[in-house]
Amino acid sequence: MNTKIDITDVVLYTERLTLRPWKQADLKDFFEYASVDGVGQPAGWKPHENIEESQKILNEFIENKKTFAIVYQGKVIGSIGIEEYDEKKYPEFSDKQCREIGFALSKEYWGRGLMPEAVKEIIAFLFETVGLDVILCGHFLSNKRSARVQEKCGFTHYSYGTYKTRLNTVEKDETNILTKQQWLNKTNKKG
Numbered sequence: 001m002n003t004k005i006d007i008t009d010v011v012l013y014t015e016r017l018t019l020r021p022w023k024q025a026d027l028k029d030f031f032e033y034a035s036v037d038g039v040g041q042p043a044g045w046k047p048h049e050n051i052e053e054s055q056k057i058l059n060e061f062i063e064n065k066k067t068f069a070i071v072y073q074g075k076v077i078g079s080i081g082i083e084e085y086d087e088k089k090y091p092e093f094s095d096k097q098c099r100e101i102g103f104a105l106s107k108e109y110w111g112r113g114l115m116p117e118a119v120k121e122i123i124a125f126l127f128e129t130v131g132l133d134v135i136l137c138g139h140f141l142s143n144k145r146s147a148r149v150q151e152k153c154g155f156t157h158y159s160y161g162t163y164k165t166r167l168n169t170v171e172k173d174e175t176n177i178l179t180k181q182q183w184l185n186k187t188n189k190k191g
Helices: 024-034 051-064 114-130 144-152 180-187
Strands: 017-021 067-072 075-083 098-105 134-140 156-164 170-179
Touching (some): 017 114, 024 075, 067 114, 075 114, 098 114, 114 134, 114 144, 134 156, 170 180
Parallel strands (some): 098 134
Antiparallel strands (some): 156 170
16 A cells, blocks of 8 residues: 655755755756756656746645655755555555655766665665555666666566556556565665
8 A cells, every 4th residue: 555655854865965855946956957858758758848847846846745856966966756656556565555666867967876876765764764565666668777777776577567658658667666575685684
């Protein structure tokens, strides 16, 4: 089942990053990366056409209290959302505490290992603090970068399917899974 998430007072730190709730002051940074061609399409959304579009989505991030801003050297360069998964599609998790994560990163910062660093911190937060049993994460089969991030973070294949995007396309996708037990075994932590 989908576990309630509220990141209002949550700030996480990695070696190079700060993960925190979004603020209105992040609008310029958000529009800067979300308006670049090639950032949103691999996740099913088009580049933001104007700052008003970014403002609307930023307001949703702030109101919904489930999306982290990724801050690197004082600048917001991406996001990680802790989304609700489709409980009808995966009834086998009805007795488990679950969520699905999704992420986007400024094209300027690709290839530096920043997204795996951020995702690993979110995984630790979700298992240790929130108490999840299972985290799902998907990607379009064409999105090799996202697949690689998920692999680096310990996710393993769970299912294939299709996904209707906000661009009104239908993409073949893969859903990957990471259970708390898998994560504990990989990190040598005690449950």
